[in-house]
Amino acid sequence: QVQLxxxxxxxxxxxxxxxxxxxxxxxxxxxxxxxxxxxxxGKGLEWVSYISKSGTTGYYADSVKGRFTISRDxxxxxxxxQINSLRAEDTAVYYCSxxxxxPDAFDMWGQGTMVTVSS
Amino acid sequence: EIVLTQSPxxxxxxxxxxxxxxxxxxxxxxxxxxxxxxxxxxxxxRLLIYGASSRAxxxxxxxxxxxxxxxxTLTISRLEPEDFAVYYxxxxxxxxxxxFGQGTKVEIK
Numbered sequence: 001q002v003q004l005x006x007x008x009x010x011x012x013x014x015x016x017x018x019x020x021x022x023x024x025x026x027x028x029x030x031x032x033x034x035x036x037x038x039x040x041x042g043k044g045l046e047w048v049s050y051i052s053k054s055g056t057t058g059y060y061a062d063s064v065k066g067r068f069t070i071s072r073d074x075x076x077x078x079x080x081x082q083i084n085s086l087r088a089e090d091t092a093v094y095y096c097s098x099x100x101x102x103p104d105a106f107d108m109w110g111q112g113t114m115v116t117v118s119s
Numbered sequence: 120e121i122v123l124t125q126s127p128x129x130x131x132x133x134x135x136x137x138x139x140x141x142x143x144x145x146x147x148x149x150x151x152x153x154x155x156x157x158x159x160x161x162x163x164x165r166l167l168i169y170g171a172s173s174r175a176x177x178x179x180x181x182x183x184x185x186x187x188x189x190x191x192t193l194t195i196s197r198l199e200p201e202d203f204a205v206y207y208x209x210x211x212x213x214x215x216x217x218x219f220g221q222g223t224k225v226e227i228k
Contacts, residue, residue, distance in 0.1 A: 037217065045156075045164065045207055047217025059216065095163050104216035105154060106209075107175065109163035 002026035002108060004096045009113030012086055020081040020113055022096030029077040030054075033099035035106065036070065036081045038092035038115075048094070050103045051079060059103075064090075086117045121146050121210050123220035131228040138195040140223045142208035147188050152212040155184055155193045158222075159204045167206075168193065195225075203227050 008020040020036070035050035049070040051058045058070040069082040079096060093112040100107035122145040132138055142153065151171035156164035166175040168184035171191055181196040195202055208220040 035217065044221050045209075045219045047215070047219070050216060061215065101169070102152070102212045104209075105152070105169060105211040106156075106164070106217070107166050107169075109165075112163055 004098065004108060004110035006094065006096050006110045006113040009094065009115045011116045011118065013119050014087060014117055016086050016117070017082070017084045018086070018115060020083065020094055020096075020115070022079045022081075022110055024077045024079070024096075024098070027098075030074040033103035034070075034072060034079040035097045035099060035104065036068075036079075037095045037097055037106065037109075038090075039095070039112075040089075040092045043092075046092075047104060049081065050099060052103075083115070086115075088117050091115060091117045120215060121148065121213055121218050123208055123210060123218055125206075125208060125220035125223045127223060128221075129224045129226060131226050132198055133228045134198050134200055136198050138193075138198055138202070138225055140193040140195075140206055140225070142186075142191040142193070142220050144189040144191070144210065148191070148210050149212060151187050152210060153184075153186070153191050154209045154211060155182075156207045156209065157202075157204045158207065164207060198225070200227075 036048040049060045051070045055072040067085045072079040095112045096110040097106040098108040126141045153171040155168040158164045172184045205222045210218045
C-alpha cells in the first residue's frame with residue numbers, strides 16, 4: 001500500500017523549533033522528489049520545500065528560506081523538515097508529498113501534521 | 120512568477136448539475152503543466168487532473184480538464200454528493216515551484 005505518514009507536529013512557542021518527519025512506504029522512495037506543503041487553518045495551499053532524489057539539493061519558498069531545512073534518508077524511506085525560528089504565521093497543517101513527473105507535480109499526499117505556534 | 124486566479128470563489132449547485140471551474144494564469148503555463156486537486160474537509164488534496172486534461176488513476180470520467188496557455192477549466196459533468204469539496208489548480212514545472220490557485224468551493228445549493 002502506497003502511503004506517506006507525517007509526524008512531529010505540535011504546539012511550540014514563537015522562536016521555537018520542531019522537526020517534522022514523513023515515512024514513505026509502498027513505492028521506491030529514492031526514485032522521487034519529495035516536498036513539504038502547508039495549509040494554514042481555513043486557507044489555501046502553500047508549497048514550502050522540495051528535495052532532490054539523492055538528497056543533495058533542497059529548494060525553499062522565500063517565506064521559509066533560512067529558517068527551514070529539508071533532508072531525507074533514502075535508507076529509511078523518510079523525509080524531514082527542520083523548522084526553526086517559528087512564527088505565528090507558520091501555524092498550519094504540514095503535508096508531505098511525492099513529486100511525480102516533475103518535482104512539484106504532487107501525485108500523493110500524506111494526512112498531514114499540525115504545527116501550532118503560540119505563546 | 121505566475122499567479123493563478125480561480126473563479127468563482129464559491130459555486131452553489133445541486134447534485135446532478137454540471138460544475139464549471141476556471142483557473143486563469145497571469146502568464147502562459149509552460150507545456151500545459153496544470154494540475155487540479157480536490158480537497159474535502161480534514162483530508163489532504165487528491166490529484167484529479169494533470170497536464171491540464173489527463174485524469175489521474177481512479178478518477179471518474181465525470182471529471183474532465185481542458186484549456187491551454189493561460190485559461191484552464193475543470194468540468195464535473197454531473198455532481199455526485201461526494202464531489203462537494205474545494206478544488207485547487209496548480210502550475211508545476213515553473214519557478215517558483217508549486218504555485219497554487221486560491222481554490223473554488225463547490226457547495227450544495
